[in-house]
Amino acid sequence: MASAAARTGVTEFSIASDTQLRFVRVVNAPRRLVFEAYTMPEHLKRWLGFADWSMPICEMEPRAGGKWRYGWRSPDGTEMSMGGIVKEFVPPERISTTEQWGPEWPETLNTVTFTEANGTTTITTTVTYPSKDARDAALESGMRDGLDVSYARFDKLLESLQ
Amino acid sequence: MKTATDALSTTFFALADPTRRAILLQLSRGAATVKDISAPFEMSGPAVSKHLRVLERAGLIQRGREAQWRPRTLDATPIRDVAEWAGEFKRFWDTSYARLDNYLDLLKKQEKKHGKRRS
Numbered sequence: 001m002a003s004a005a006a007r008t009g010v011t012e013f014s015i016a017s018d019t020q021l022r023f024v025r026v027v028n029a030p031r032r033l034v035f036e037a038y039t040m041p042e043h044l045k046r047w048l049g050f051a052d053w054s055m056p057i058c059e060m061e062p063r064a065g066g067k068w069r070y071g072w073r074s075p076d077g078t079e080m081s082m083g084g085i086v087k088e089f090v091p092p093e094r095i096s097t098t099e100q101w102g103p104e105w106p107e108t109l110n111t112v113t114f115t116e117a118n119g120t121t122t123i124t125t126t127v128t129y130p131s132k133d134a135r136d137a138a139l140e141s142g143m144r145d146g147l148d149v150s151y152a153r154f155d156k157l158l159e160s161l162q
Numbered sequence: 163m164k165t166a167t168d169a170l171s172t173t174f175f176a177l178a179d180p181t182r183r184a185i186l187l188q189l190s191r192g193a194a195t196v197k198d199i200s201a202p203f204e205m206s207g208p209a210v211s212k213h214l215r216v217l218e219r220a221g222l223i224q225r226g227r228e229a230q231w232r233p234r235t236l237d238a239t240p241i242r243d244v245a246e247w248a249g250e251f252k253r254f255w256d257t258s259y260a261r262l263d264n265y266l267d268l269l270k271k272q273e274k275k276h277g278k279r280r281s
Binding site: 008009011013023025027028029033034036037043046047048049050051 | 252253254255256257258259260261262263264265266267269270273
């Protein structure tokens, strides 16, 4: 399940551990280029987020200890933002950041690795959920049995309701 | 936004327990009394009631009015909200990566045209 996706154009989502989610995507470009696209604001604005949303906030200090913040605006004016601290910045291999969508969301640690093979780059993102207070613990316990199992059950539930 | 996420956490918490999910599955087949709900489980009545209270607080089940039986029924709206939230996360990344594919093609073409930039 967590094996690297072999083809482009598909994002593979999986459960990496009790507290981790992982998603993998393969792109047709050398990782040097992918790393730039992933970390430089002028590039990020061109692809990160929903297509019809603008990205008026796009800040990234490319160093360990630096801050980052992204913010989007939808055509109808809905705003969404997230930010955190850069923990590791190792071009073109790896970025690790804390991420928070707002004070009421649990802070996650996101590690992105870039591996290159035959001109393609595999982007692996691992999202780790904390358990530092009751709210985080609640959210995390929602993941504990494995989202895949839970969602199979949800699907069953939803099917039976339709 | 705050109320929405608080509700999500409550739903996540309620759904985190296998017994509670089993109860929901049972109720998805139709309303049931506490006695019916307890039947498949090897646990005390109060323990089952505790699970029911968590589910009720999360808005996942409702209590019927019929006198002493008070059958519980399932309300799947919070589950749909959770599924939607997870769906949004996926949709965000699927969309972004599709855009990244196109953008990287553009960057590669530009590099070919202008020669390699420093990395």
